[in-house]
Each structure stands twice: as structure tokens, then as C-alpha cells.
Amino acid sequence: MTVTRETVLEALKSITDPVSGSDIVSAGITRAVTVEGSTVRFVLEIDPGKSEAYGPVRDKADAAVAALPGVEKVSAMLTAHSEKAPPDLKPKKAAQPQQQAPQKVPGVARILAVASGKGGVGKSTVSANIACALAMQGRKVGLLDADVYGPSQPKMLGVSGRPASPDGKTILPLRNHGVTMMSMGLMTGEDQAVIWRGPMLMGALQQMLLQVQWGELDVLIVDLPPGTGDVQMTLAQKTRVDGAIVVSTPQDVALIDARKGIDMFRKMNVPVLGMIENMSTHICSNCGHEEHVFGHGGVAQEARKLGVPLLGEVPLHLDVRLAGDNGTPIVAAQPGGAQAKVFLDIATQLVDAGAA
Numbered sequence: 571m572t573v574t575r576e577t578v579l580e581a582l583k584s585i586t587d588p589v590s591g592s593d594i595v596s597a598g599i600t601r602a603v604t605v606e607g608s609t610v611r612f613v614l615e616i617d618p619g620k621s622e623a624y625g626p627v628r629d630k631a632d633a634a635v636a637a638l639p640g641v642e643k644v645s646a647m648l649t650a651h652s653e654k655a656p657p658d659l660k661p662k663k664a665a666q667p668q669q670q671a672p673q674k675v676p677g678v679a680r681i682l683a684v685a686s687g688k689g690g691v692g693k694s695t696v697s698a699n700i701a702c703a704l705a706m707q708g709r710k711v712g713l714l715d716a717d718v719y720g721p722s723q724p725k726m727l728g729v730s731g732r733p734a735s736p737d738g739k740t741i742l743p744l745r746n747h748g749v750t751m752m753s754m755g756l757m758t759g760e761d762q763a764v765i766w767r768g769p770m771l772m773g774a775l776q777q778m779l780l781q782v783q784w785g786e787l788d789v790l791i792v793d794l795p796p797g798t799g800d801v802q803m804t805l806a807q808k809t810r811v812d813g814a815i816v817v818s819t820p821q822d823v824a825l826i827d828a829r830k831g832i833d834m835f836r837k838m839n840v841p842v843l844g845m846i847e848n849m850s851t852h853i854c855s856n857c858g859h860e861e862h863v864f865g866h867g868g869v870a871q872e873a874r875k876l877g878v879p880l881l882g883e884v885p886l887h888l889d890v891r892l893a894g895d896n897g898t899p900i901v902a903a904q905p906g907g908a909q910a911k912v913f914l915d916i917a918t919q920l921v922d923a924g925a926a
């Protein structure tokens with residue numbers, strides 16, 4: 571029986587936070603829940619003055635998780651947080667009428683955008699795995715999840731909770747698998763339905779780039795929402811984007827949209843570093859049989875036509891999804907495996923090209 575992040579969070583919801591009176595997940599103090607095989611780790615981020623009161627809470631949380639089937643080891647830690655809440659996203663600061671030259675983000679050597687024309691083609695899976703693969707190769711990597719409509723990086727990288735802000739102005743990012751991560755989704759709360767208008771989105775994106783304390787990074791990967799809308803345009807207009815990668819599945823419908831994405835980046839003078847074909851070949855997890863569910867080679871052909879490199883072909887494999895769902899992308903979960911290899915190769919190509 572394998573344990574998942576969801577079952578861990580469910581178990582932790584049975585424990586009451588003595589300060590807020592709600593459960594320790596809803597109270598936002600449960601952070602960095604990671605599941606690696608039968609080992610579960612999480613952090614309770616608390617006011618340092620109340621550490622005595624939280625000792626028994628930690629023990630109860632530890633016991634509740636340890637009692638789950640499939641769990642052999644639990645590491646529950648108490649860490650101190652700052653009292654101040656992170657600053658709210660300020661939509662008013664959004665659109666600046668005057669045109670400015672694209673700016674660099676302080677401390678960040680390069681920005682790499684990962685885009686897709688169509689939703690659901692696996693852009694977030696690819697971003698998370700490339701980020702981890704680069705970190706495994708010793709690069710200082712940040713990942714900004716700019717997909718407000720379907721933020722998936724907190725889940726894929728196994729981080730949760732609201733990020734802290736020691737001074738009420740800057741935002742401390744979260745970190746897991748060697749990747750410094752921030753998601754617009756973490757600022758709005760998991761279950762909160764948000765309707766974002768264009769200018770709000772643009773303001774929030776700028777805020778994420780400039781107010782998050784990214785530290786010194788070799789590369790910041792921006793996981794963009796699908797399509798060619800406001801967020802993509804604002805990013806390229808306001809911030810110096812050093813390169814873009816376009817992810818597509820091999821079907822014609824996805825390729826038509828991918829072409830639009832490449833066109834947009836070219837018009838905005840962002841170099842397109844290459845395309846990645848995802849869900850290229852289905853590999854049966856039982857027998858290893860290969861099947862081309864969505865056709866095969868469509869992206870390679872399109873990349874040739876458009877004159878951009880094909881960086882890799884990622885197979886459709888159950889382990890890739892399970893790893894992402896469990897908060898440990900496949901490159902980190904099975905670094906020696908065949909599914910990890912393609913992402914490690916892509917990361918090597920990016921480093922060799924000076925793009926990451």
C-alpha cells in the first residue's frame with residue numbers, strides 16, 4: 571500500500587491547531603509535506619514563543635501519520651515563522667502605461683519560460699522535472715508557477731502552506747528537491763476560487779518576480795499558463811526573458827497552438843530554445859510495450875519546419891504522473907530510471923547552451 575500526500579494531509583486535518591482552533595492544515599502551519607516511498611516528512615511552522623504548546627501537537631501529528639498504512643518513517647519538525655503575514659497581491663499596481671525596456675530580476679542570471687499553446691499537455695510536469703534535473707546538476711534553480719488558473723507546482727514539488735514574509739514586503743519562497751519555488755496559487759489559498767482579470771494578473775506576476783526573495787539563481791524557470799494571453803505578453807514585455815521552451819503533445823490540435831506560442835515569442839524577441847514532445851510514446855508499466863497514443867514524431871517534424879531544436883521526447887508513463895502527484899518529480903524519485911533520463915538530457919543541453 572503506497573501512501574500519498576493527500577492521505578497524509580487528510581490525517582493531519584484530524585489534529586487541532588491550539589492557536590487558531592482550526593485543524594493544522596487549514597491553519598496554514600503545515601508545510602513541506604513530502605512523501606518518498608514509505609517516508610513522510612513535514613514541517614509545522616509556528617510562532618517561536620509557542621514552541622512548548624506545539625510539542626504535543628507535533629507528537630500527535632507524527633502519530634496520526636505513522637498510523638497510516640504504508641508509512642514506515644515520519645519526520646515531523648517544528649520551525650519558527652515570522653508573525654507577519656505575506657503582503658497581499660496588489661492588483662492596483664498592475665498596468666503601467668509607459669513602455670519600459672524589459673528589466674532583469676535582481677540576483678537572477680537567466681529567466682527561462684516554459685510555455686504550451688494548449689492546456690494539459692504536461693507543461694508543469696516538464697517544468698518541475700527540468701528544474702529538479704538542473705538542481706541535481708548543481709545549478710541554483712528557481713521555479714515560478716505563473717499558472718493562476720491551475721497552479722500545480724506546490725503539489726508537484728511537495729510544498730504547501732502560505733509563504734512567510736518577515737518584513738511584510740518581501741515574500742520568502744519555499745524550497746524542495748533543491749528548487750526554490752513560488753506559486754501564485756500559494757498566495758491565494760488552495761480552495762479559493764479566484765477570477766483574475768488581465769491587469770491583476772500582470773501586477774501579480776511582476777510582484778512574484780520582484781518581491782519574492784529568490785536569492786542568487788543561475789536560472790529562474792517560469793511555468794506559464796497555457797496559451798498566448800496577457801501573462802505571456804507581460805512577462806516578455808516587462809522582464810528580460812532569456813529563452814523559451816514550448817511543450818506540446820504530438821496531436822495536430824496541440825501543434826497548431828504550439829506554433830502560435832513560438833510565433834508570439836519570436837515577435838517579442840524571446841529566443842525559442844526548443845520544443846519538447848510530451849506523451850510521445852505510451853510505455854505500459856506492466857509489460858513495457860510501446861504504443862503511440864497521440865501519434866509520434868509530430869513535434870520533431872514541426873520543430874524542423876519551424877527551425878527550432880527538439881530538446882527531447884518524454885514518454886507517457888504512469889510513473890511520471892504518480893511521481894508528480896506524490897510531490898517528488900520522476901527525476902528526483904527515480905534518478906537512475908529511463909523516465910528520468912530524458913529530463914536529465916534536456917537539462918544538460920540547456921546548461922551546455924548557456925541557457926540554464
Ligand SMILES: Nc1ncnc2c1ncn2[C@@H]1O[C@H](COP(=O)(O)OP(=O)(O)OP(=O)(O)O)[C@@H](O)[C@H]1O
Nearest residue numbers: 689690691692693694695720885886887890891894
Ligand atoms: N509524460 C507523462 N506521463 C504520464 N503522465 C503525465 C505526463 N506528463 C503529464 N502527465 C500528467 O498529465 C496531467 C497534466 O499534466 P500537467 O499538469 O503537467 O499539464 P499542464 O500542461 O501543466 O496543464 P495545465 O494546462 O493545467 O497547466 C497531470 O496529471 C500529469 O501528471
